[in-house]
Amino acid sequence: MPAMEAVVVEGIRRVFTPRKREPVTALDSVSLTIPVGEVHGLLGPNGAGKTTLVKILSTVLLPTEGRALVCGHDVVTETKAVRPLIGIVFGGERGLYTRLSARQNLEYWGALYRLSGPQIKERTAMLLDRVGLTDRADQRVEEFSRGMKQRLHLARGLMGDARVLFLDEPTTGMDPLAAREFRKLVGDLQDEGRTILLTTHDMVEAETVCDRVSLIDRGRILATETPRSLGSLISRFQRIDIEDAPDALLAQLKLVAGVSSVSPQADGSIRIEVNEDGATALVLRHLVDAGITSVKTSLPSLEEVYVQMIGERGLVV
């Protein structure tokens, strides 16, 4: 019976021990289950552990502790069973033979995925067409733009007809149009029954293509929900926007329990942010009592959820 879960991660911990330096814990007790056919987003800042998890799942890296299964096969003890089932797409410029043509790159990977000669030709032509590179098929990859390389990366990841695709920041370097096309392609791949684990920084991407999103930071998964549920998960971080209010009222609102900030916005409105359950009701009561009825409440976007849960860390990793 085929596994219903495409990916199962149980208590994975990964510690790197650099020479002459303190050990670094890249993943700490990470558990995650991705059902077959799901597009799952792994959202987190640089150094959060996203790529480490992808590398463990793609058998490139061994976990220090814990267990991970892909389509029911252990990624440590059953690598031979796992490898034909997975496709890996790492973002960025690297990962291709730049002095070879796009076609030669794909043909090589087709052979490594044990396709026959006719299968290689057929899949190469089909995938080049799918990623819009047919006209550039015989051009050296070093002459490609970054977006074209990224599309070729994706075609390469699909050469083996993978059931589970690991896309590690796949839209890095793509222009907005190409990124939009890419997201459409991810939807098509999902329609074919493939499971996709997508790591990204891009909130719009996560919200657009992912069925569920896991927020990861400092090697720990903070939450796994649908993009919409993640918003409601921190509904206590609700925002209340008002058009006009006297300074005395604003000063009074700042003292209400659970109000984290009262700040003017660029459009002249005032935004009141709360960080405790029940605080919204208290603020609304104050506003109504003061005769203010032009009030708008809203849930945070995924980006705001991300910032709230991971924190405003600037460039610190």
Add this chain to the structure above:
Amino acid sequence: MRAFLAGARIQLRFLRSYPDSLIPFFTAPMFTVIFLMIFRHAGRPDLTAYATVAPVFIALWWLALFNAGWSIQIERWNGTIEMLVAAPSSFAAVILGRITTTTMIGVVSFAETWLVARLLFGATVRIHHLWAFVATIVITLATMAGTSVAMSSLFVLTRNAVTFSNAASYPFYILGGILVPVSVLPHWIRPVSSIVFLSWSADLLRAALRSTPMHDVGFRLGMVALLGVCGFALGAWAMRVILVRVRTSGELGTM
């Protein structure tokens, strides 16, 4: 077998894209000139066979060893080594296919070396024992490729495999008796030389070029083959062990 052929095919394409990796085709004739001039100056035209076989071995071994290192290095540069390891095909078989292709192409150096000897020095190289000569070449090429896989597994551990592979060729030139026969080297070196397949191969090839009868050809060829099989088995095992090690340390893709 499919992985081996995939490695062979990609290597042919790489050789077209990176022609600098065929530099021994330019150095082999020069070595021939140097060695022949030394032997002629020393009044030893009888050592012509040594002077014409040595550059070929230098070219072949350099190609095998350099490509063992280069195959690892280029995968690191391109950022493909992790994907290669995660592919269903055997990493060692792919590397073997790549090195075998290069060493087979390296046989061309026989022709250019002997042509230089003929054109510049009027020296004719005659093969007196053709079958022994051909068998030695075939088995030596296979052994070179197999042994190079063992070396490439070590190169996975180094950050600059090409530099290491360049340096690693020289001890083999000495231990293999490529130019100076092992029999004239210090006694303490001989046991070490006997486990270096090049020493058996070089002796066999030189013997095949002499008119005197060859002795123990089967045994000596068997030794070359045995050392090749041992080299490849050791290499494939080492590759597995080392890949587990770098998957544990997380240094596989580190440059």
